[in-house]
Amino acid sequence: MDQSTAKPSIREGNERAILAAAEAVFAEQGFGGATMAAIAARAGVPKPNVHYYFPTKAGLYRAVVEQVLTAWLDAAHAFDTSADPVEALTTYIEAKMDLAREMPLGSRIWASEILRGAPVIQDFLDTTLTQWVRSREKVVKRWIAEGRLKPIEPKVLFYMIWATTQHYANAAHEIATLEKGGGLDDEAFQRAKTQVVEIILGGVTK
């Protein structure tokens, strides 16, 4: 789109490779445990090259976290406030389960960031997430007033959904150990998804 018309862009390819490598290393080692050398090795580029594209480790980390944020927001839109509670919650829980399945690294980075007290995404918690919760709380309370849900604190429900769905990414290793080492295959995961929806909906609908 810019001057350099048809350039498949070396820059773009390298940035992508570095971001992908960084996502994996930050997910495995945490921010403090990750090293630029490990990221460079995984991306298949020399170490100074990483610094060329991302001058500081903190900046690279921010870039990775912001990618994860985008995915989180997409999943958040699955909570359709116009739908009825069963449909809205089913769609949302399934979207969050799929996100944990398809982006386990991002989910783990997110969890790690929250564990540390959200040093990088605090402003997101203060603004976008707070607004998301406020608006969805109203919807849940309306459903309760209409007698379609049990009288629960909406946040208790949200926390249960977030924690349970992300557990399938965050604790994938623990799960694999308990499943005789193999982890969940697609079929087992789909069953788990269905049952998570059933248990939560069974617990909150009248």
Added chain:
Amino acid sequence: MDQSTAKPSIREGNERAILAAAEAVFAEQGFGGATMAAIAARAGVPKPNVHYYFPTKAGLYRAVVEQVLTAWLDAAHAFDTSADPVEALTTYIEAKMDLAREMPLGSRIWASEILRGAPVIQDFLDTTLTQWVRSREKVVKRWIAEGRLKPIEPKVLFYMIWATTQHYANAAHEIATLEKGGGLDDEAFQRAKTQVVEIILGGVTK
């Protein structure tokens, strides 16, 4: 109990202070992000003193994790396999909620360790935890066969309980942000505990 009869023991006091400081720093920074200097400063002792009592950072981390393990096992016993499902699950969920409330640092270290793939506690996952899950799975399946619970995969239930209860420790900062900055007071936490029990039991009992 040994030769040095009535020694209140400088050693004991220092070890306790260092372990407490290490728990806090590991919980905040993760293993990789924690530094011996930060732990020493928090414990109020010079850095080499930490190495005197705990020669290596990895060893100190193991000592902290083992403390957490003990607490986990105590809570696990709250799952009374002789009781009826409502009573057993209620007691267990409440015990896990109380653990998250009373030992938030330990819960966060546990979560961080699981996130990284359990490098230190893998043998515990392979032995004690696997056995715990196997035996409780049998109990849940019996309850299902007796028609007292819906036909669910027991592990889906366990994961939901673990993830949801520990969320109150792991995401305490996020929760505080969403609760207008104050965090949950005792009353709000007790309400949440009750509702977590109600939703899960409502979702799995017939």
Added chain:
DNA sequence: GTCTATAATCGGATAGAC
């Protein structure tokens, strides 16, 4: 835009005086 060589700093660990 790439990468070798290197600077500068941090952090785990230790020596040795007290």
Added chain:
DNA sequence: GTCTATCCGATTATAGAC
């Protein structure tokens, strides 16, 4: 048992040739 001074490997970051 305590702690100052210090070592040294690891790590972030940069300079500068190509």
